[in-house]
Every structure is written in C-alpha cells, then in structure tokens.
Amino acid sequence: MADNKNKPNQVTDTGHSWDGIKELNNPPPRWWLNSLWLSGLLVIVYFILYPSLPLVNDSTKGLLGWTQIKEFKEDLAKVEAKRAPFEDKLAAMSVEAILADPEMLNYAIGSSKVLYGDNCAACHGTGGAPAAGAGYPNLTDDDWLYGGTVREIEMSIANGRAGMMMAHEKSLNTEEVNQLVSFVVNSANGTATEAGKALFTAKGCFACHGADAKGIKAMGSANLTDKVWRFSGDEEAIRQIILHGVNDASDAETRVAQMPQWSEKLAIMMQVRADAIADGEDPNAIDWTEELDGDEAERLTETDIKKLAVYVHQFGGGQ
Ligand code: HEC
Ligand code: HEC
Incomplete structure (x- = not known):
C-alpha cells in the first residue's frame, strides 16, 4: 500500500464509479493481514486447549481440562485449608x-x-x-x-x-385493664402508684414479671420498669398485649414472637x-x-x- 499511496491511479479499480469517483482495489495493509492470521491461530490454539464447542449435554473438554467450577473449587480449597x-x-x-x-x-x-x-x-x-x-x-x-x-x-x-404471656381479656374488666396499662406506663417513668402495684400483684402479673416488675430471665418476661420496650410503649400496644398476650395459641389476636x-x-x-x-x-x-x-x-x-x-x-x- 505504501507504494501506492501517492499514485492511486496506478491501482486497478473495481469498476465501480460514482460521479467520477472510482472505487480502488487496494490490497489490505500487511499488519492488518498478519493480525488476522494471528487471531485465527489463537482461536485454534484456544480451541484445542480449552472447552469450546458446545455439544448436546456438555462441550468439548480441551487439553488443559480447565473448567470454571474446577478453578472455583481449587480456590475454595485454598481458603478452607x-x-x-x-x-x-x-x-x-x-x-x-x-x-x-x-x-x-x-x-x-x-x-x-x-x-x-x-x-x-x-x-x-x-x-x-x-x-x-x-x-x-x-x-x-x-x-x-x-x-x-x-x-x-x-x-x-x-x-x-418464644416467651409466653397468656391473654387476659377474659380475666380482667375494662377498668382493671385501664389501670394496668397506666401501671405499666407509669412504671417506665418511675411514677407507679401503690394501687397499680397492688392490682399487678393481685392479677398474677408478678408471677412472670417478678414482684418488682423487672422481668424474669428464665421466662423471658420483659422488664416493665425501664424505657426499653420489648414491643412498644404506646398505650394501645400495651393494652393489646394485656388483652391478647404473647404466643398464646388460644387467642387469635395474640402477639406472635418466635425465635427459631x-x-x-x-x-x-x-x-x-x-x-x-x-x-x-x-x-x-x-x-x-x-x-x-x-x-x-x-x-x-x-x-x-x-x-x-x-x-x-x-x-x-x-x-
Ligand atoms: C424469624 C425471626 C428471627 C430470626 C431469623 C432470628 N431471630 Fe433471634 N429472636 C427472634 C424473636 C422474636 C426473639 C424474641 C423471642 C421472645 O420474645 O421470646 C429473638 C430472640 C433472640 C435472642 C435473645 C434476646 C434477648 O433479649 O435475650 C438472641 C440472642 C437472638 N434472638 C439471636 C439470634 C441470632 C444470632 C439469629 C441468627 C442465627 C436469630 N436470632 C435469628 C426472632 C428471630
Ligand atoms: C405467663 C407469664 C406472664 C404473665 C402472667 C404476664 N406476663 Fe406480661 N409478658 C410475659 C412475657 C414472657 C413477655 C415478653 C414476651 C416476649 O418478649 O416474647 C411479656 C410482655 C409483657 C408486656 C410487653 C412489654 C414491652 O416491653 O413491650 C407487657 C406490657 C406485659 N407483659 C404486661 C403484663 C401484665 C400487666 C400482666 C398481668 C395482667 C402480665 N404481663 C402477665 C409473661 C407474662
């Protein structure tokens, strides 16, 4: 091509001509041809060494026996070792x-x-x-x-x-529920009254939450005297727990809390x-x-x- 650079007219043309502009028939440059042959050669070498042709259930294996899974397993084995x-x-x-x-x-x-x-x-x-x-x-x-x-x-x-607290809907009247909700809210603020405490004891809450309402580890019963709420410090949420309990299978509205x-x-x-x-x-x-x-x-x-x-x-x- 170098020879033809400045003498385009000495090159044969393809016979195509548009508005007097001819399409010349230059051979492709040597470096370009060499790269083409080389890449063709690489394809063949790769083809022989590595898995390449997809077959029905598998592919050709290649001389090196390389697979991605094998490489992964080798790396994994190194980590495990x-x-x-x-x-x-x-x-x-x-x-x-x-x-x-x-x-x-x-x-x-x-x-x-x-x-x-x-x-x-x-x-x-x-x-x-x-x-x-x-x-x-x-x-x-x-x-x-x-x-x-x-x-x-x-x-x-x-x-x-899975802590268990039974539902109290059937064993408490509305007034008692209100008082116990207040007792729980007040306990968290340090303002619990004696009357609230007496009801907490009379209704058996102490058996699981402890006489001081601080919770008993063996039962996973929540501490009611701190501001860390197991579920929520919201009055409605507290009422819900008192009425329907936690993990009480006999109450359809019970709060489910299970750690597998x-x-x-x-x-x-x-x-x-x-x-x-x-x-x-x-x-x-x-x-x-x-x-x-x-x-x-x-x-x-x-x-x-x-x-x-x-x-x-x-x-x-x-x-
Ligand atoms: C399906 C939800 C769930 C998954 C998954 C789960 N947990 Fe729990 N986990 C809970 C619940 C609910 C409780 C509280 C049980 C209760 O209230 O009695 C809990 C309680 C705990 C406790 C006790 C906390 C305390 O205050 O004493 C620890 C520790 C814990 N989980 C660690 C883990 C670890 C570690 C994993 C992973 C292996 C895990 N949990 C997976 C739901 C889950
Ligand atoms: C059979 C034991 C048991 C009895 C009786 C019981 N509780 Fe509970 N209570 C629990 C357990 C266990 C939890 C925590 C459940 C969990 O974390 O899964 C709990 C949680 C609570 C919570 C939620 C606290 C929070 O931080 O969100 C409140 C409020 C509560 N109880 C109030 C009461 C009141 C009021 C009574 C009496 C009417 C009572 N409990 C009786 C076992 C009991």
Whole structure:
C-alpha cells in the first residue's frame, strides 16, 4: 500500500464509479493481514486447549481440562485449608474461652458476618438493631430478655425462644385493664402508684414479671420498669398485649414472637452439661450416646452457633 499511496491511479479499480469517483482495489495493509492470521491461530490454539464447542449435554473438554467450577473449587480449597486450623480450634473451645482469646475472637467475628446476614439479619436487622416496631428484640442494648452473658446468648440461639404471656381479656374488666396499662406506663417513668402495684400483684402479673416488675430471665418476661420496650410503649400496644398476650395459641389476636431453634442438639447438650455441673458431676464423663438419639435437628453447626454467640455478644450489649 505504501507504494501506492501517492499514485492511486496506478491501482486497478473495481469498476465501480460514482460521479467520477472510482472505487480502488487496494490490497489490505500487511499488519492488518498478519493480525488476522494471528487471531485465527489463537482461536485454534484456544480451541484445542480449552472447552469450546458446545455439544448436546456438555462441550468439548480441551487439553488443559480447565473448567470454571474446577478453578472455583481449587480456590475454595485454598481458603478452607487456611481456615481449617481455626475451625478445629474453635470446635474445641467454649464461648467464654473464645471471648478471652483475641485472635480467635477476631476470626469468629470475621466469619460470622455472612452467617449473621444469612440467618439472623432478616429479623434482628444488620448489626443487631431491628426496624422499629418490627417486634424483634434489639441485640445491641443492655436489655436482655433471656440474659446477655455469652453463654445465655449461645443458648438463645441454639434453643430458640418464644416467651409466653397468656391473654387476659377474659380475666380482667375494662377498668382493671385501664389501670394496668397506666401501671405499666407509669412504671417506665418511675411514677407507679401503690394501687397499680397492688392490682399487678393481685392479677398474677408478678408471677412472670417478678414482684418488682423487672422481668424474669428464665421466662423471658420483659422488664416493665425501664424505657426499653420489648414491643412498644404506646398505650394501645400495651393494652393489646394485656388483652391478647404473647404466643398464646388460644387467642387469635395474640402477639406472635418466635425465635427459631437453630440446633436442638446443641441445646440439649448445653442443658445436660449444665445439669451435670450443677450436680457436681464431671461434664466430660457424660455418655452422649445415652443423652442424644441422633435425630436432633441442626440448622446450624455447634461451631457456627458459638461464632454467632460471640458476634452478638460484641454488638455492644453483652454482659
Ligand atoms: C424469624 C425471626 C428471627 C430470626 C431469623 C432470628 N431471630 Fe433471634 N429472636 C427472634 C424473636 C422474636 C426473639 C424474641 C423471642 C421472645 O420474645 O421470646 C429473638 C430472640 C433472640 C435472642 C435473645 C434476646 C434477648 O433479649 O435475650 C438472641 C440472642 C437472638 N434472638 C439471636 C439470634 C441470632 C444470632 C439469629 C441468627 C442465627 C436469630 N436470632 C435469628 C426472632 C428471630
Ligand atoms: C405467663 C407469664 C406472664 C404473665 C402472667 C404476664 N406476663 Fe406480661 N409478658 C410475659 C412475657 C414472657 C413477655 C415478653 C414476651 C416476649 O418478649 O416474647 C411479656 C410482655 C409483657 C408486656 C410487653 C412489654 C414491652 O416491653 O413491650 C407487657 C406490657 C406485659 N407483659 C404486661 C403484663 C401484665 C400487666 C400482666 C398481668 C395482667 C402480665 N404481663 C402477665 C409473661 C407474662
């Protein structure tokens, strides 16, 4: 082409001519042709080395045997090999021991983010603060229904939770309901009256909420004397709870509040261990084949629940 640059008339033309302008028949430049051949060659090399031709159920395999899945699995295996020593160590540690070991704590927190996002955030919100009014407990404050030690949190996750308050619609008249609503509102403000307190006691509320109305951990009954509301401090909402209760299956309007069980197996194991320790027995001597029948449901592994327990504990509200 370089030769022809300034002498276009010496090149044969294609015979096409528009208004006296002829279409010349220049050969394509050499560099261009070379690139064309080279790319053709690359296609053939790629074709031989890598999977390329789609067939009915599969594709041609290629000499290298490369697949995306294989590459993914190799990468995954590398990550797992790095994690394995930590996972093994975690499996043998108690939640308290994890809290006391900065390196393991760091690992547990790091690997809990996805676990928490996948399993817990839908109800408890990212970072443990649920949407206002959603009816899920906030995990970042100091107000715990079932206790805020890392072990109590582990048990909450393993066993699931569903506090029960029966409906009182049939056992209270309107005046009594009004007085109890006032008592609850006033308790939160520190202005509860003796009369209100007497009714609270007479109607049996104290049996679950405690004589001081501060709640009882074993029942998950809310503390009625602080400004942290389990559900809402709104008078109508309080009336609703008193009339229809929480998780009272016999009342169609009851407030449902259920934390799913994540490992029946771990919940039983924690209970059996705690009982053995309380009885002065050696928890390492427990015969698990006797205590467990192997059918216990496990939606999360014991190690994952430990990680989540320390993760939730460090949200800021742990005790
Ligand atoms: C379907 C909604 C839901 C999901 C999912 C859920 N929770 Fe809960 N969680 C609840 C409810 C409701 C309660 C309160 C139960 C009650 O009121 O008795 C609760 C209670 C708790 C408590 C006890 C709080 C306290 O104050 O004592 C902890 C800890 C907790 N959840 C952690 C978790 C973790 C960790 C996960 C993920 C593995 C999770 N939850 C998944 C609904 C949920
Ligand atoms: C059988 C035990 C039980 C009895 C009896 C009981 N409660 Fe409750 N109450 C609970 C539990 C458990 C909760 C928390 C439920 C949850 O978080 O899932 C609760 C929650 C509440 C709440 C919601 C508090 C908040 O922060 O949103 C109010 C208000 C309340 N109770 C008032 C009363 C009053 C008034 C009485 C007496 C008429 C009473 N309760 C009797 C167990 C009981």
